[in-house]
Amino acid sequence: MAHILVIEDDREIRDLIALRLLMVGHSVLAISDAVGALDTVDRIGAPDLYVIDVGLPDIDGFRLLGRLREVGVNAPTIFLSAHAQASEVGLGTAMGAKYLTKPFGSRTLIGAIDEVLSGRDVPVGSAE
Amino acid sequence: MNVGRKLRLLIVEQQQEDAERLVAELVRAGFEPDWLRVETPEDLIQGLYPAPNVILCDHGTPGLDAVEVLTTLRRHRVDSPLIVVSGQLDEEICVKTLRMGAADYLLKDRLARLGPAVEHALVTRRLEIEKREAERKERETASILRGLVAHAPAALSVKSVDGTYLLANRQFEVLRGVPTGTLIGRLDAEVFPVQQAREMTALDACCLRDLTVMEREEEIVEPSGKRNVLCIRYPVIDDTGEVFGIGAIYLDITRQKRVEAQLRTARAEMLSRAEMLGAGIEQLRELNRLKSQFVDAVSHELRTPLTSIRGYLELLRDDDVDLAEDLARRCLDVIDRNSEHLMGLVEDLLILSQVDSADIAPLTRPTKQVSIPEVVSSAVSILRPSVQQAGLSLSVRLDQVVPPVNGDRDQLERVVMNLLSNAVKFSPVDAAGAIEVSVFSQDDSVTVSVSDRGIGIGAQDRDQLFTRFFRSVAARDRGIPGSGLGLAVVKGIVDSHGGTISVASTPGRGTTMIVQLPATV
Numbered sequence: 001m002a003h004i005l006v007i008e009d010d011r012e013i014r015d016l017i018a019l020r021l022l023m024v025g026h027s028v029l030a031i032s033d034a035v036g037a038l039d040t041v042d043r044i045g046a047p048d049l050y051v052i053d054v055g056l057p058d059i060d061g062f063r064l065l066g067r068l069r070e071v072g073v074n075a076p077t078i079f080l081s082a083h084a085q086a087s088e089v090g091l092g093t094a095m096g097a098k099y100l101t102k103p104f105g106s107r108t109l110i111g112a113i114d115e116v117l118s119g120r121d122v123p124v125g126s127a128e
Numbered sequence: 129m130n131v132g133r134k135l136r137l138l139i140v141e142q143q144q145e146d147a148e149r150l151v152a153e154l155v156r157a158g159f160e161p162d163w164l165r166v167e168t169p170e171d172l173i174q175g176l177y178p179a180p181n182v183i184l185c186d187h188g189t190p191g192l193d194a195v196e197v198l199t200t201l202r203r204h205r206v207d208s209p210l211i212v213v214s215g216q217l218d219e220e221i222c223v224k225t226l227r228m229g230a231a232d233y234l235l236k237d238r239l240a241r242l243g244p245a246v247e248h249a250l251v252t253r254r255l256e257i258e259k260r261e262a263e264r265k266e267r268e269t270a271s272i273l274r275g276l277v278a279h280a281p282a283a284l285s286v287k288s289v290d291g292t293y294l295l296a297n298r299q300f301e302v303l304r305g306v307p308t309g310t311l312i313g314r315l316d317a318e319v320f321p322v323q324q325a326r327e328m329t330a331l332d333a334c335c336l337r338d339l340t341v342m343e344r345e346e347e348i349v350e351p352s353g354k355r356n357v358l359c360i361r362y363p364v365i366d367d368t369g370e371v372f373g374i375g376a377i378y379l380d381i382t383r384q385k386r387v388e389a390q391l392r393t394a395r396a397e398m399l400s401r402a403e404m405l406g407a408g409i410e411q412l413r414e415l416n417r418l419k420s421q422f423v424d425a426v427s428h429e430l431r432t433p434l435t436s437i438r439g440y441l442e443l444l445r446d447d448d449v450d451l452a453e454d455l456a457r458r459c460l461d462v463i464d465r466n467s468e469h470l471m472g473l474v475e476d477l478l479i480l481s482q483v484d485s486a487d488i489a490p491l492t493r494p495t496k497q498v499s500i501p502e503v504v505s506s507a508v509s510i511l512r513p514s515v516q517q518a519g520l521s522l523s524v525r526l527d528q529v530v531p532p533v534n535g536d537r538d539q540l541e542r543v544v545m546n547l548l549s550n551a552v553k554f555s556p557v558d559a560a561g562a563i564e565v566s567v568f569s570q571d572d573s574v575t576v577s578v579s580d581r582g583i584g585i586g587a588q589d590r591d592q593l594f595t596r597f598f599r600s601v602a603a604r605d606r607g608i609p610g611s612g613l614g615l616a617v618v619k620g621i622v623d624s625h626g627g628t629i630s631v632a633s634t635p636g637r638g639t640t641m642i643v644q645l646p647a648t649v
Contacts, residue, residue, distance in 0.1 A: 010435075012436045012440070012462050012466070013432075013435055013436055013439065017439075019443070020439075020443075057604040057605060082429075082435070083428055084431075102435040103431055103438045103439070105438065106439060106442050
C-alpha cells in the first residue's frame, strides 16, 4: 500500500494511528517532532503521504509542511488538530491539505487517507 | 378752451341772484364751481356731505346766520373753510365769526376780493391739513419711541455731548441701581462712584471721537450681585448731521453667560463620560476576546485526551482486531489515564469558574476555619506514592502551633496538591531527596512553601506562569504532561483567600513556591 509518515507528539495518539495504519496494510514511520521529521525525509526521501499534527512542540504543523515543500519532499498531507476554529481549518485547506479535527474515529482517518491517496477532490498543493 | 379749477362750493344764501353773482365772480377768478345753494338748516346739513371745498355764507340769511352755520360745522366736524359774505360791515360779527374759525369776512359790494379770498382759504386749509398731519405723525413717532424705550428688554440711556442724561428708562435705573427719575439732567460723576463714572465717561468720549457704534461686554457689580451686560454705544446724530449725544443700550446677558458656562461644563462632562464608556466598551471587548480564547483553549485541552479515549475504545471494540491480553490492558490504561486527566481538567475548570465568580460575589461558598498543617499532611499522603514512584523523597516540616485560616478546605488542599505534583513532575529522577514542604506562621499569616531541585523556571516563562493554559517551553520539550491550568488554579484559590503567592527559581537548580495566607485572628 502506501508509505506514510506520521508526525504527532502525543505518544498514545501516535501509537494508535500507527497501529491503525499498519492494520490496513500501510507502512508507517511515526515521529514525535518536526525536527525529527525533517531529518527523516532528508535521509529517506518523501513518503506517499504525511499525517501531521498541527500542535507540534517545536515547529507547528503548517510550518513543517512549508519546510518540507521547500526542501522538495512534497506529498499529500492530512493535518490533525485539536483546534477547530475556522481560521485554522482554513489555513490547512489553503495549503491544499485535508484537515481532521480531534477527536476523530479511526474510520474517518483511514477514509481520509484513502481519499487523499486516490487523488479524489483534494488538490495536492503546490507552493506557487 | 379755458378750463377753470374745479371747486365744490356750498352757498348759504336766501337770494338766488346773490348766489349766482358769487358764482359768476368765482368763474371770473378762474374757478369752475360745482355749487349748491341752501337756506335752511336741514339743507345745510345735507350740503355738508360730502364736505365742500369752500362754504360761502351770507350772514344775513334768516335762521341760518354765519354763527349758526359755524356752530353746525363744528358739530358735524366739517372743517371746510368758511368765508362770511355780508351786505354790510358789522365789526362785532366780523370778529366773532373770525374767532369761531371763519376764514375770511367779505362785503357783498367788494366781491372782487372773493377769488383771492377763496384762493387764500384753500391754501391756508391745505397748509393746516399738512401741519396737522405732521404733528400727528410726530406724536405717533413719539409714542412709538416712548413705548419702545419703556418696554424694551434692555436698559437704555441717552446723554448729551456734555454727559448730561437726556433719557434713561426704568430698566437702566434698575440695572445701574439708581432711584427712579433721578438721572435726567445729571452727570455720571454726580450719580455713580468715581471709578465707574470715570470709566463710563471715557467710553463715551471714545464713541464721540470715533463716531462709531461700539459694542463691548462689561461686568457691572451691583449690590444685588454681578451682572454681565453687552453694551452698545452709538453717537446720536440729528437730521442736520450734527452729533448731539451718546446713546447706550445695555443687554443683560448674565443668564446667557451662565447657561453658556453650564453648557461648557456639561459638554466637558459628557465628553469625559463618553470616554469612560468607550474605555468600558473596550474593556468588555477585551473580556469577550479573552473568553473566546479561553473557550478555544478549553476545547483544545478536552479534544486531545478524548482522541485517545475514543481511539483506544474503538480498538477494544473492533471485532476485526484480536488484541493480546496485555495489549488490551494497555488500551484500558490509556483510557483510564486520559479519563483521569479529563476529570482533573473539568475540576480545574470548575475551581477557576468558582474563583472567577468569587471576584464578583465573594464568599458564595461557606468558609470554615481550616488547619493548614492538616491540609498539607492530607495532600502529602495522597501524593506520596507518586513521589516515591518518581524516585524522589519528600520531607515535611510543620510548625507546632499554626493559627487556622478562613477558607475552603478542599480548595486549599488542591493548592498544596498542585504545587506538590508540579514539584514531582519537574524534578529529574536523579534529584533524590529534593522535595521539601514546610508550614510556618509569621505575624498574622500562615506560609506554605514547596521546594524542589528540579529544572527550574526560565526568566522568559516567569510572567506567564499563572496564565491559564500556559505551558513552559521546557515542559513541552520534555513532554511533561499537563494542561497549563495547575498554577492558574493555585493562584485563583490563593487570591480568593486573600493570600499571595511568590516564586523563587534558578533554572537547573530548582524552584520554591511560597504561599502566604492570612490567619484568622
